[in-house]
Amino acid sequence: MCGIYGYVGKLDAYNEVFNGLKLLQYRGYDSCGIAYLSNNELKIVKTVGTIDNLPKIKIKCNLSFGHTRWATNGAVNYDNTHPHISFDKRFTVVHNGIIYNANEIKLALQNKGINFYSNTDTEVIANLLASLNGDVDERIKSLFNHLKGTFALIIENEGALYLVKKFSPLNILKAEDGIYISSDVSSLKTGQLYSLKDYDVIKIKDNQILPLSGEIAFTKYNNCIQNYSLNNFPHFMLKEIYETPTAIENTYNYLKDIDVSPYFKNIKDITLIGCGTAYHSCLIGGEVLKKLNFNIKTELASNFTLFKKINKHHLHIIVSQSGETADCIKAAENIKKFGGKILVITNEAKSSIVKFANHIILTKAQKELAVASTKTYCSQVFAFILIAKKLKNANYTINIKKFKKSLTNYIKNSNIISAAKMLSKLDKTILIGKDIDYLTLLEASLKIREIDYIYTIPIYSGELKHGTLSLIDNQSIVLSLNTDNVANKLSNAINEIESRGGKVIKFEQFMPKKYYKDFSCIYSIIPFQLFSYFIAIEKGYNPDMPKNLAKSVTVE
Amino acid sequence: MLKKLRPTIGIIDSGIGGISILNALKAKFKGGNYIYFADNLNMPYGNKSAKFLKNRVNNLINYLKTNYLTDYIFIACNTASSVLKLADADVIKMQFDTNYTYLVTPLTKQTLQNINVVADKTLAKLIEKHIFNTKALNRIIKYHVNLHKLNAMDCFVLGCTHYELVYDLFKKYCPNSKIIKNSDFILKDFNMNFETNETSILFLQSKSSKSYIQKLKSLVED
Known part of the structure; x- marks a missing residue:
């Protein structure tokens, strides 16, 4: 889990990362830390708790990167908070993901006489880099041989930043005022975007972006971050419940012109897959689709494994609000391996799961920041019901204005x-x-x-x-x-x-x-x-x- | 100033033979971090094909490098060394010198050219089996010395690390011959710089057996 954010450019880098991390707090808020380069020296601030606990440092610096943590390896405390520095102080690392063989590598490093100060797998990566022989670029590329697991990394070495990606998401954006790096595209501004592919390694030095492995192709990206304010609501959760009618209206307007029947052509069996709230919307979806004589099965993504080839009459519907849910992505990989068809229902058109999909249906709920899903659940359920209605009657319509008004009044009262x-x-x-x-x-x-x-x-x-x-x-x-x-x-x-x-x-x-x-x-x-x-x-x-x-x- | 790291040294052999290298390394350097890999699943290497051995040993080298972060790897087996072509400077293999006569396994003989060799089919396996049975070992070495007429030679080299483990018995039955351990040549030129006298040894094996690990451990000299 966790979120990572980085910036290199002419603006106040610390401040950019501070604000960027705030937008990534939905990925974890156990603790956080920021590294920044000041007078050619890399300094680090860390704290347990949310970004607001970090100091607001007014300092001129052009390179900074940070991390907001959801603890997987090691307790929630100061020592386990990222960024982590290697024993020789040459490598500083932030990491999103899990390294499965971290304990083995740690033991090998301890046998060489390296001491560890945290219980994280990230410090293992930093010390591994420092203990390997050879050129820094080659050491970083060799991480794919040494590390088993998932990782998106920002690594600092002598003023250069390295981005490494395997499974966990990482994006880089070229804007007029600098280069931005983030776990989530929606936290980025407008500019030229590239979402790293697995096994990509990118080096950023002297404001230049150099791919060390793989090719990179930037595409135009627009975002308006200002929508994320509380807008006089005391909490995002309440705001988002109040946004449910708009989310449903947008989802309807998007879906009304889409002919979903080809997605279900010749389909007899449907397996619906999700986790948490999305799993619950799958249960409702299953219930409404069952009435159309499909054979329905609903599975938790974390418990989903296939062992044999899937026939062409079988459709898998995967629901993930963020499109980044690891269990869902694993399930999608599994289905693809056995030649299955996948329909993805997600709120994020540019998310990682989309690349596995034969068909995509978006819920237009817009960004949801509160951890508890509210408007996205309603949009997913709405999408399922609408799909079922449209399959039964291709000309199905509702008076969405009236429906929206009815919901709005209902929530208000x-x-x-x-x-x-x-x-x-x-x-x-x-x-x-x-x-x-x-x-x-x-x-x-x-x-x-x-x-x-x-x-x-x-x-x-x-x-x-x-x-x-x-x-x-x-x-x-x-x-x-x-x-x-x-x-x-x-x-x-x-x-x-x-x-x-x-x-x-x-x-x-x-x-x-x-x-x-x-x-x-x-x-x-x-x-x-x-x-x-x-x-x-x-x-x-x-x-x-x-x-x-x-x-x-x-x-x- | 940062302290120098203790290097990790991998040692690969089909069985117990490489312990002679481990003991020699331990005697030469005060400390070190050793990973001993006994490929007991494929013991003995002497009767495997060259293609199989190349593949196997290269896989083991990669395995030790990625999982145990080794700084040096010793191919502590003359047979495997004779088939391998290596580019990596951190992998050290046994060398053969045309000036000497070698006692080797059959596969080593096949791969060596212009070198005087005496090949033996079963000796490495017998040593592996009877390493703790002094009576049997005496009988075996005596038999093989007579078989190959080793005691009539002025000088010969033990071209298998298994043989090196029973150097004293060879000496006993060939009192007038000069007997050289092949590992002496590579260890003479090998040096590492580090500041520690801590030693750790990790034994790994390809066929799981507790008693085998015990056997390896008991052969390590203090």
Whole structure:
């Protein structure tokens, strides 16, 4: 995971990297550090926590690079914070990824008498470079022979920066005022962009970009970073829930003119693959596609492995908000290896997963910064429903303006705070529902776990009496969802809970009386998203940056 | 001033023979970081094809370089050395001198030209098997000395590192011959600069066997 950002040019390099790293914090915020070249001496500042904990240094420097960390190897502390320096002080490294054979290399280096000051695999890379023999360019190229695993690296040696990429993303951008490097294109300004390919090595020296292996071809890239401000909202999560109607409108406008039927031509079996929230949208997608007589299977990307050739009637749909999810990319590689067809649904048109896709469908939710996915989940679910509708009826349309207005009013008028206050006092809860509501509850449950740190058990209402009911006492609060509000659907389960002193919050009460029934899954998740947000506020947590997590999971 | 790193030295042999090189290196340099690779899966090298050996040893060299970051690698096997053509300066192999007569394995004989050699098919394997059985070893060496009439020679070189392990027995049965260890030649010219007297030895093997590692360890001289 982690984010890396670098800058070489005429602007204040430290400041550029400071601001760049802020945009990458969604990739991890356990700790961060910046290296900058001042009077031909490389200096380093590090801190545990977010970028704002770093000092704002006003200094004239033209080269700087930094790192924001999501801990994989080694605890969250100052020593393990990047950048890491080699024992001979000649190599300084920031790294995104995991080195699987780091322990073996570390032992070999320790046997040579090298001491280590951190528990990271990154310090191993720095010391490995210092202990190898020969020319620096060759040493850096030989990293591919020594290191097993995934890595995107910025390495500094005597004023030159080296960029190395295998699996983890890395991009370089030539702009008028300098050269920018980042893990994520969306954090870059307008200019000429090149996304590094695996096994690329690029050297930046004296403002020149020199490929040491592979060829590089720049393309024009436009971005407007100013959209990422809070815009009077207290948190990005709330802002992004409020942006859901626009995200859906944009996704509709993009999808309405696309004929999706060729993607599904002659397809009998569909496997939907995702992780976390995207997996939950796959579950809903599976449910709606099932009605069109496809054989549906839904798989977690982290648990997905194929062993035999895939027939031509089988389509794999991979959903990843960022398009950088390592588990999804591994799954895509696996499918390609066995000759399968892939349809990717992602929010990032230029992401790593796109190169594996036979077809791409974009969700136009725009950038989402809060770790908990809200508007992107709704856009994914919306895309699935719309695809299913269009497959059934090629001329399917909705009045998107009305739909947007209905959603906007619904979000504005939701009154969920008192329920949130009630649950914020507890450390566990059970969610019950049936059919597609249960799938919505899986996502709702994840939201409450990830940002409120409350243990949640989503369960089919009928299953309650087969074991889980033993958890209910007079302190319990159970959340129920019965979208269609069909009498008796959940009444047995609710009675079982209430007769044992438990309290039930019925979430259908927060839904509007009139809504677009085809899209009920979107209406039903929104109260839960707001609910989890307000619990976090009540508990004093930062909903945008839950502990131990990061937005884009780029490690397996 | 930064301290000099302790170099890592890889030693590759088909079995226990390379221990003679390890012992010689340990005696010459006070400390060092040694990785001993016994390719016991392919023991003995003496009856393998040249093509197989070239491939195998090159793979092992790459393996030690990438995984153990070796600074030098000794091909502690005369057979493998005789088939390898190497460009890397950090890989040191056994050399053969036309001025001497060598006792070697059959494959080494095939690859050497213009050198006086006496080839033996089974001796390396027998030494490997009976290394701790003094009685058997005495019988084996005595038999082979008589077989090849080594005691009638003024001088001969032990052209297999396995033979070097039983140098004393050769001396016993050839009291009037000058016997030279082939490893003496390469070690005489080999030097490294470092400041440490710490020694570490890691034993690796291609066919997993705890007792084999014990066997290797017990042959290392203090």
